[in-house]
Amino acid sequence: MSPRTRAKVLQAIEELGYVPNSLARSFALQRTKTIGLVITDITNPFFTTLARGVEDTAAKNHFSVIFCNTDENPEKEALYLELLAGKRVDGVILAPASRKKHSLKSLLARGIPVVLVDREVEGLHQMDVDIVKGDSVYGAYILTKHLVGLGHRRIGIIVGNKEISTAEDRVLGYRRALEEAGIPVDESLIRFATYSEEGGYREAKSLLACGNRPTAIFGGNNFIALGVVAAVKELGLRIPEDIALVCFEDIDFISKFVPFFTVVVQPAYSMGVIATELLIRRIEGQDKVRERREVVLKPELIVRESAGEKLLREVRVLQQN
Amino acid sequence: MSPRTRAKVLQAIEELGYVPNSLARSFALQRTKTIGLVITDITNPFFTTLARGVEDTAAKNHFSVIFCNTDENPEKEALYLELLAGKRVDGVILAPASRKKHSLKSLLARGIPVVLVDREVEGLHQMDVDIVKGDSVYGAYILTKHLVGLGHRRIGIIVGNKEISTAEDRVLGYRRALEEAGIPVDESLIRFATYSEEGGYREAKSLLACGNRPTAIFGGNNFIALGVVAAVKELGLRIPEDIALVCFEDIDFISKFVPFFTVVVQPAYSMGVIATELLIRRIEGQDKVRERREVVLKPELIVRESAGEKLLREVRVLQQN
DNA sequence: TTGAAAGCGCTAACAA
DNA sequence: TTGTTAGCGCTTTCAA
Numbered sequence: 001m002s003p004r005t006r007a008k009v010l011q012a013i014e015e016l017g018y019v020p021n022s023l024a025r026s027f028a029l030q031r032t033k034t035i036g037l038v039i040t041d042i043t044n045p046f047f048t049t050l051a052r053g054v055e056d057t058a059a060k061n062h063f064s065v066i067f068c069n070t071d072e073n074p075e076k077e078a079l080y081l082e083l084l085a086g087k088r089v090d091g092v093i094l095a096p097a098s099r100k101k102h103s104l105k106s107l108l109a110r111g112i113p114v115v116l117v118d119r120e121v122e123g124l125h126q127m128d129v130d131i132v133k134g135d136s137v138y139g140a141y142i143l144t145k146h147l148v149g150l151g152h153r154r155i156g157i158i159v160g161n162k163e164i165s166t167a168e169d170r171v172l173g174y175r176r177a178l179e180e181a182g183i184p185v186d187e188s189l190i191r192f193a194t195y196s197e198e199g200g201y202r203e204a205k206s207l208l209a210c211g212n213r214p215t216a217i218f219g220g221n222n223f224i225a226l227g228v229v230a231a232v233k234e235l236g237l238r239i240p241e242d243i244a245l246v247c248f249e250d251i252d253f254i255s256k257f258v259p260f261f262t263v264v265v266q267p268a269y270s271m272g273v274i275a276t277e278l279l280i281r282r283i284e285g286q287d288k289v290r291e292r293r294e295v296v297l298k299p300e301l302i303v304r305e306s307a308g309e310k311l312l313r314e315v316r317v318l319q320q321n
Numbered sequence: 322m323s324p325r326t327r328a329k330v331l332q333a334i335e336e337l338g339y340v341p342n343s344l345a346r347s348f349a350l351q352r353t354k355t356i357g358l359v360i361t362d363i364t365n366p367f368f369t370t371l372a373r374g375v376e377d378t379a380a381k382n383h384f385s386v387i388f389c390n391t392d393e394n395p396e397k398e399a400l401y402l403e404l405l406a407g408k409r410v411d412g413v414i415l416a417p418a419s420r421k422k423h424s425l426k427s428l429l430a431r432g433i434p435v436v437l438v439d440r441e442v443e444g445l446h447q448m449d450v451d452i453v454k455g456d457s458v459y460g461a462y463i464l465t466k467h468l469v470g471l472g473h474r475r476i477g478i479i480v481g482n483k484e485i486s487t488a489e490d491r492v493l494g495y496r497r498a499l500e501e502a503g504i505p506v507d508e509s510l511i512r513f514a515t516y517s518e519e520g521g522y523r524e525a526k527s528l529l530a531c532g533n534r535p536t537a538i539f540g541g542n543n544f545i546a547l548g549v550v551a552a553v554k555e556l557g558l559r560i561p562e563d564i565a566l567v568c569f570e571d572i573d574f575i576s577k578f579v580p581f582f583t584v585v586v587q588p589a590y591s592m593g594v595i596a597t598e599l600l601i602r603r604i605e606g607q608d609k610v611r612e613r614r615e616v617v618l619k620p621e622l623i624v625r626e627s628a629g630e631k632l633l634r635e636v637r638v639l640q641q642n
Numbered sequence: 643t644t645g646a647a648a649g650c651g652c653t654a655a656c657a658a
Numbered sequence: 659t660t661g662t663t664a665g666c667g668c669t670t671t672c673a674a
Contacts, residue, residue: 021666022408023408025669027348028649041373043370043373048369049364051388052363052364055389064404065387086343110340229578251573253547254578257579344650345652348667349651349652349666350652350666
């Protein structure tokens, strides 16, 4: 092409405000450069951060991301997955609402790659999906061990729905720590609720109502822990003097204001980044025939205050600050 | 069509796993049933909540939403808008990174409807865009008035970048309250920084370093306020005994843990819902020829503790709880 | 190197 | 009512 023609074409592009229609392009190419992000609730800080990791990484690779909130509802999830399949997204990142085998399969059947985040699904190992998750067993183990180390022997645990793999994993880690410490597991202290404030509130009230009440409560996530705080306050008890409280997931900015709340945090942003990288690698098909990947990220224990006398000192500091 | 044929067709659909290709549909129809949501940072709880309102409303109307984070960077914003235009989204909800006239126009030129959220843009009234925003002037006015009512006369204010309309609006409301109270405005107490923790931290240190330091600080948003907290702590001062602190936007769960922090909150979820409804109404073209809409939502003052002696009582309650 | 044409899967307009 | 066809704007293949 002569430089003159070239200039003319460019000028025409400019004048007419031409923008290539990527819709037509996608249609011709059968690739949309779009991925779906299906989580339970963007409002949950864990997923917010994860979503940011996903979007940043997607943008870097010239992908867009459509986000969907399932509210832990498998039917909503199925609807969204169907929608995304129809829209011909190039891939999906999914935090499954349930571990049941499931709508996911229809995506895979259509050759749409899927990467799971945070949670497992039944029969995962027979399917061709990658997964990026936190080590819930380990996290719960160190959190429980921390409480045991502080002298607690009756520790209540409240987690989400049994349908969610992290709930069972966290209970597993809890059991392991107790067994290791030679503390018999009291099944009545283990509560499956929902990963929500209401869930934490209700189960905490029930745990604290019984005669032989626990001296510590392990919140399965941040929302549950907030419910526990509400229940404890309502019963006129103190954290952590009367009840120690720890949980999975941090609570934003809490460290700035409150001296207690030992916590295990997961690297949510990294999870988003890694999941997106795995997904894009599959989409681009750099290594077509290869085994599924399972990335397990270690959570981090952040010890603030969990029990007893230290609180008083801290409150004094708070007053002075 | 005979019921028999019908059954046969349905069976074939089932067997072949047929899913209508909405990509082809979009292409033929020139409508994608997709909207773009361009915000500064999904990680900011205000935008997280807004995004949830957008997604819920979009889903209800069978729209998908692509989300983009500009990090207050006008170039990133322009890139995203270009991308979305290329993808032929049916409309865009935008929290503009800058008030300068701008990439937005190229969307409008291509007939893609835009609804602004939270922030204005220069020459808005000449353009055919709706806007949904909080009443920053009013919010800042009542917040400042609250401080004045508590006896403060030297009140520092730290807001975001001047390029963002809410920053100027909040300063405006602040001025108005002071003027109304007959308090002369000391320009050195007005600081334009960024809507970030660092911004709040830096300006707070500067404000507190000068001889005639303010007795109260007005944080332009939640992040700025957190920066102020850090600065105040570092200087060995106490909130609110030495420095009162109030801010725009709530800080999640803070009320559960800290007795102070009077705040003005905006109805972020509703903003998302309304913006989406306006946008979809434009997309569906129910009322083609009509004036632009401007929805201004009143924020709500939440008085916790902002000054003095009450804190001690509250800390005692906290200890007992 | 450049140009022409088929095809991606749907909708809508038109014909039978 | 049912069937046929053009066309959405791009990419890719094949011909010139």
